[in-house]
Amino acid sequence: MIREYQAKDLDAIMNLWLQGNEQAHNFIDPEFFKQNYDIVKMLIPMSTIYVQDINGVVGFIGLTENYISGLFVEKNSQHQGTGSALLEKAKQHHKELLVHVYKQNSDAINFYLSQDFAIVGESINEETNYPEVLMRCNVEHKVKIGKCAL
Template sequence: MIREYQTKDLDSVMSLWLSGNQQAHHFIDPQFYQNNYEFVKMLMPASTIFVQDIDGVRGFIGLMDNYISGLFVDEHYRHQNIGKALIAKAKQLHNELTVIVYKQNSSAIAFFQSQGFEVIGESINEETLEPEVTMSCVVNHTVKIGKCAL
């Protein structure tokens, strides 16, 4: 079940954030994420967060307006459409979504492309000095029933 974040979810969300970053970004010193843990924890309430709750938090998506500030799924629950469901929830709320992904994280780029995102730019992350890509997806909310659009 996807639901809105609750304060009690903070430790689970932060655990997913830390382990997910360290697993997906092997090219960045793991200490970078340890050093930023408390800062990110403090910023969490500034995002709109939805969690996938399957007997506990198994994934989450953080949104700042139409920007995806984070999408993480517990490694034991990956490839079970949790990420796809979280993106679908974000698409319900926004007409356009953007995300920034490290260029070396090819699996994340492929995932976002499978969800309709396209690369629209490249840059260098100022903190890690790693190349990253900006991806965007325009959401079509038109639902056609017969010849009528809602």
Template sequence: MIREFKENDMHSVMKLWLETNIAAHNFIHEDYWKSNYDNVKQMLPEATIFVYEENDSIQGFIGLSQNYIAGLFVETICQSKGIGKALLNHIKERHTELLLQVYKKNNRAVNFYLREGFAIIHEQIDKNTNEIEYIMKWCKYE
């Protein structure tokens, strides 16, 4: 079930954020994610967040700032089961255009977004990690 984020989801969402970032970005030292944990935790309430919950367990979430997807995270053992697609479709229903940034080396995520109708519109270097990232865009009417 997809629902809006509630304050008492914070611990589960942040645990999921940290674990999936470390697992998906083995090309970035895990200290980077750990050092950003508190900043993300502070910014989270300012975002629009939807969680995917099953059996009282949060298995994924998506965070938005207007039409920018700040992140889409699915618990590692729950990946490739349609949760990410369901969360993405949930926000596609509410927007006509979406943008996101994804690391070029995160092949699984890049391929997922391409399959879901996003296009790479720009390539740049993330100043915080010195890694190449893509800016991707989805439009409802293109």
């Protein structure tokens, strides 16, 4: 079940955040994420967060307006539609979504490409000095009239 963030989710979300970053970004020194842990923990409640709760939090997406500040799924729940479902939830609330992805994180780039995102820019991340791409998805919201979608 996808639901909105609750304060009781914070520790589970932070565990997913730390493990997910260390797994997906093995080219970055793990100390970088540990040093940013407390800052992220403070910022999480200020974002719009949706969690996938299946007997506990197995994934979450964090949004700052239409920017995806994080999408993490626990390792054992990956490739089962959790990330797609969380992204779909975000698409329900926005006409456009943006996300930065490290160029070395080809799994994430391929995931977003499969979800109708396109690469629209490249830059160097100021904190890590690693190259990243900016990806954008323009979301089409269909108007439903009766049983038909227009």
